[in-house]
Amino acid sequence: MMGWRGRIGFLVPPGNPTVEPEMMQLTPAGVSLHFTRMVAHGNTGAHEGQEERNRAQIAHLDENAALLAMVKPGVMVMAHTATSYTLGKDGEATLIDRMQREHRIPFITAFGSVVAALAHLGVRRVAYATPYNEQVTALGKAHLEAHGLQVVAHGILPGVKNIYDETPERAYQLARQTDCADAQAVFLSGVGMPTIAVLDKLEQDLGKPVISSAAAMMWNALRTIGVCEPLQHGSCLLTGIAPTGTQEIKS
Template sequence: MKGWRARLGFLVPPGNPTVEPEMQALAPQGVSLHFTRMTASGPAGTHEGQEERNRSQIDSIESCSALLAMVSPQVIVMAHTATSYTLGSAAEAALVARIEQLSGTRFITAFGSVLAALEHLNVRRIAYATPYNEVTTLQGKRHLEEQGIEVVSYGQLANVRNIYEENDERAYAIARAVDRPDADAVFLSGVGMPTLDALQVLENDLGKPVISAASAMMWNALRVAGVQHSHSGYGRLLS
């Protein structure tokens, strides 16, 4: 650990080109980031086959976490929100406990980080936006509601060919589309869709917190690792 404030490990879906650059953009000096890919077959980033890919990824989490544990990170992050939606609340909690026991390392999920961020911001009612299909979006809505979060509105991007081909402008557009006056905050799910550059602009325009799975998981990973750091330009959660 000499010379480093902390090491963070990330389990990334195969084919996702977004997580590494977005996490690097948010990492403070002295924090090293380490990535490994979960295992899944079939085309990456498409709506078709997403549930099957999620289940394949779940099967690989133990072995992938063991690889990351070899660099002695303070925390390992499952950097994929839709995998939590496939698992459901009870299975996700069991997975976290099992990986922590096997790896000897704190293990957090992107979705669990979102819940922690919402609690930190004192948010109970949200507008919820995704790049997923309707089925996966509704899985996420149920998962949020099971945790006591009221989803006052929701929606998903239209005409998605591949989630990994989306951009911040599209993230901005869907967040604006789902926002409602009675939502305390807006949540953008999906770490494969770039969101960071849209967050501050959205907060300025909407006048409320806007978080994404990406911003929440870095915020939570640093918090769990004991690193105090503020980062302006990406919304009030990180600042």
């Protein structure tokens, strides 16, 4: 049987080429992944029109989640961080509750997974790095602060034409440039910009946890379905190995 240890379902923005391959890189044996595209229109991945696309995804989420639920996953993941910024704290909580009541399946978000991951690591002060424009970045900063986190530094990737054209190398540079001494961890927001390939290198170089939306949502999805084995890569969150100079990661 496919997914004999558990099945994870992802709701992915249209045009996003990153979520499937990155999640496949992190998948333990016996876990199966299943993907449904959300509905949005326009130039996906571009800064222009991002808020409108977020709202379109929210408007169509019921029908997309109903399709994904047919696979009977052990958890459904809304794999888009910025949609949570559009929803706000209360709107996100309401959406999660409604999805879970309707489908009787645990429902998590990429952003909610980041909040859970930072709490798991004991992080309160974060350097926040994004590939977004200033408006969406500000919404994300406010959303982090609404959850009691202190954003001690934030940075925006310069020269972005389309988030889906970005590279792990650019994500690495963004994290390095955004980090500061007061930050207990660096958070790379978004699942469109590839991050998984550079998280371990960043932690080695910075000596602190570096959490991306992608790593956090896989970690949260795995623990939701009860698969808790350490992985070989994908940041201390998934390997359980603390970066040099930091305390041991909580189990």
